[in-house]
Amino acid sequence: MAEAFQFELVSPERLLLSEKVTSVVLPGAEGEFGVGAGHSPFLSTMRPGVVKALSDNGETFEYFVRGGFADVSASGTTVLAEEAIPMSEINAEFLAQQIKNAEEDAADAKTDETRQKADLVVSQLREVEQAVAAA
Amino acid sequence: MASLKDLKNRIASVKATQKITKAMQMVAAAKLRRAQEAAEASRPYAQRMGTVLGNLAAGVQGRDDAPKLMTGTGKEQVHLLLVCTAERGLCGGFNSSIVKLAREHANKLLAEGKDVKIITVGKKGYDALKREFAQHIIEKIELRGLKNIEFKDTKAVGELVLKMFEDEKFDVCTLFYAQFKSVISQIPTAKQLVPAHFEAQEEVAEEGADNALYEYEPGEQEILETLLPRNIAVQIYSAILENAASEQGARMSAMDNATRNAGEMIDKLTLSYNRQRQAQITKELIEIISGAEAL
Incomplete structure (x- = not known):
């Protein structure tokens, strides 16, 4: 071990x-x-x-x-x-909600920098969603 | 001398007050437990954050490109005071002791010819400071109606401070709150947020060898740049939690005192009520007896 x-x-x-x-x-x-x-x-x-x-x-x-x-x-x-x-407390709905929030952040972003950051979060969350869906 | 009826009314009213203070004390005791748990649970995060930052800070100290949040703007002209108090009163000297500390600090800075800006978190702090420092208060934040304060609730405060720093609205930021020691002791504390101060620094310097081996991903600089703003939010969060616990602790002991005082008052009033009643009976007897004798 x-x-x-x-x-x-x-x-x-x-x-x-x-x-x-x-x-x-x-x-x-x-x-x-x-x-x-x-x-x-x-x-x-x-x-x-x-x-x-x-x-x-x-x-x-x-x-x-x-x-x-x-x-x-x-x-x-x-x-x-x-x-x-x-x-165990995470499900697809929760992640979908998180993604939606992140997307809203991206849409609301005022500067390119914050939009890039928010977009990055969206893509990262999508990866997690896929991983969870696969599991 | 108050009449019997007056005394009776007094006793009834003090008894009613005692019931209220007793109930408040019990409510505070129940809330205190929860607040204390929250405050204690948040300590590990803030502590570790301090250690990690201490490590990092030692590495970049003295470098020209070190983040401004750490080294400061190089000036000390404009001071921002972040005064955290409670939303409610009736908690003994809790609010006034924090305000007193902040006021002394502000007056000292003003006497030195510095500019002072104040942000109050909590209604009571604003109420107490507005008379004296009305033109210095730039923002008041209320965290009313929040049962459990969560990190995201206080993040906005941190973001506000950061935004002001980026816009170069201040040079030094100090946080005022009451540190929770125990139910009977809460210590009003002033903590410098910007430029950041790390207690761990000296300790780390001795273990310099360990520090040198650290690898960073992405880079040291990038990490510091993300960590320092978060550190401010975390410090504010943990200060507000400490404050919440302190407030309940202070209220509990204040209400305990009030209940005891009311009890004493009731005893005294009852005594004088009884004395007066007896005196009246005696007086009436004398009247009757002397009336009978006169016949």
Whole structure:
């Protein structure tokens, strides 16, 4: 069995998860990445997506996060999510609503920069939707 | 001397007040538990954010291209005070102690010839400051009618502050709120938001070796640029949660005191009511007896 390390998922409202895990898959801003024990110190922003953690007793935890950032250090991995919801509470309708909101943001955007950002969020959310639909 | 009837009315009214304060105390106690949990649950996020930023900040310190949110604008002329208070009164010295701290700060800055701008969050802060600093208050935000304050509710406050900073409307921003220690102790606190201050910095400097190994994705600079604005929103959010817990704590102890005082008052009034009643009976007896003797 792989070595375990401490993983924490925190949202502004509360500490969602604090577990010993063997691996975590995070949706980094520049692509998904996996973290195992002894990963070199690493700091990345995250795009909307799914955080998957495999605990050392075989449980998996899946959370939908809406952006945030991940801090991988020697003492463990911490994900500071802007918003995090357990995958079990996520359904297609919820995602459709999120996409709709994001699209409205894009439509309302006043500058090119904010529109680009909003468009990016829309496309990222669509990816998540596809992944959820496939699962 | 008040008549018997007056005393009776007084006692009835104090009793009614006591019932109200007792009920308020119990409501505050119930709300306090929830608010306290929320405040405590939000601490890990704010704390970790501080550590991560501390790490990052140590790396870019002293560089010319470091984000302005961290290094400041290089001036200290315009100060923005963000004063967070409660929406309601009847919570002892809670609102006034925050306002007092903010007022002292503002007066000190004004005496130094600085410009002061004030944003109040919460109705009570505005009420207390408007007389003295009416021309300095640029915005008042009310978070009325929100049962549970969520991050997205306070995000708007953060965005407002950021927008003002981008437009170079201020140089230094300070946040005023009451830190929740316990039910009987809430500490009014001033916290500097912009330029950002990190307590972790010194500690990190010692562990400089660990820091150097950090990899960043996208780049250090980009991360700092997304994190710093979020940090402000988070700091405001956690301040407002701390405030909510402090408010309920302060109200609970204030109402507990009020209930006790009302109890004491009732005892005293009842005593003097009884004394007077007895005195009247004695007086009547004397009248009857002396009337009988005269015959």
